[in-house]
Amino acid sequence: xxxxxxxxxxxxxxxxxxxxxxxxxxxxxxxxxxxxxxxxxxxxxxxxxxxxxxxxxxxxxxxxxxxxxxxxxxxxxxxxxxxxxxxxxxxxxxxxxxxxxxxxxxxxxxxxxx
Numbered sequence: 001x002x003x004x005x006x007x008x009x010x011x012x013x014x015x016x017x018x019x020x021x022x023x024x025x026x027x028x029x030x031x032x033x034x035x036x037x038x039x040x041x042x043x044x045x046x047x048x049x050x051x052x053x054x055x056x057x058x059x060x061x062x063x064x065x066x067x068x069x070x071x072x073x074x075x076x077x078x079x080x081x082x083x084x085x086x087x088x089x090x091x092x093x094x095x096x097x098x099x100x101x102x103x104x105x106x107x108x109x110x111x112x113x114x
Contacts, residue, residue, distance in 0.1 A: 006034045006065045010055065017079050021112075028112040030080060035066045036087055036104030042066045067106050080110035 008016055020030065035041060037054060041064065049056045054066045069085045076082065085108040092101040 001030060001032045001034070003034055005032070006067070007063055008065070009063065010052065010065065013075055014078075017076070021079050024112040026112055026114045029083070030076070030108075030110040030112070032072070032076075032106070032108040032110065033088075034106055035064060036089075036106045037066045037068045039066055039104040040101050069106060072106055072108055076108070076110050080112060083109040083111050 005013070005016065024030065042054070042056070045056045049058070051057055051063065055063065056065075057063050069087060072085055073082060085106065088103075088105045088107055090103045092103055093099070094101070
């Protein structure tokens with residue numbers, strides 16, 4: 001699940017988990033990567049783009065949610081077993097424009113119960 005869950009509204013998360021539970025085989029693994037709270041993308045959003053807490057709409061109409069490790073744990077451990085959750089924090093530098101970009105992504109692995 002690479003940048004998939006953030007496009008869903010929080011009201012859709014339980015349904016998404018139910019669908020995952022139906023699709024995944026016992027003993028399988030869910031690999032997760034998505035936006036972390038206070039990522040540069042979130043910080044740059046204007047107030048008029050806010051739909052709910054930490055949930056925004058982009059100019060093209062797509063939506064994006066910014067997660068914390070704790071939220072991710074709370075969401076996924078309802079159905080799956082946490083193997084690993086980690087924040088990937090990076091400073092990217094555009095040397096030509098002399099621009100520093102602080103990025104935060106969450107990566108996780110969840111196991112499907114046997």
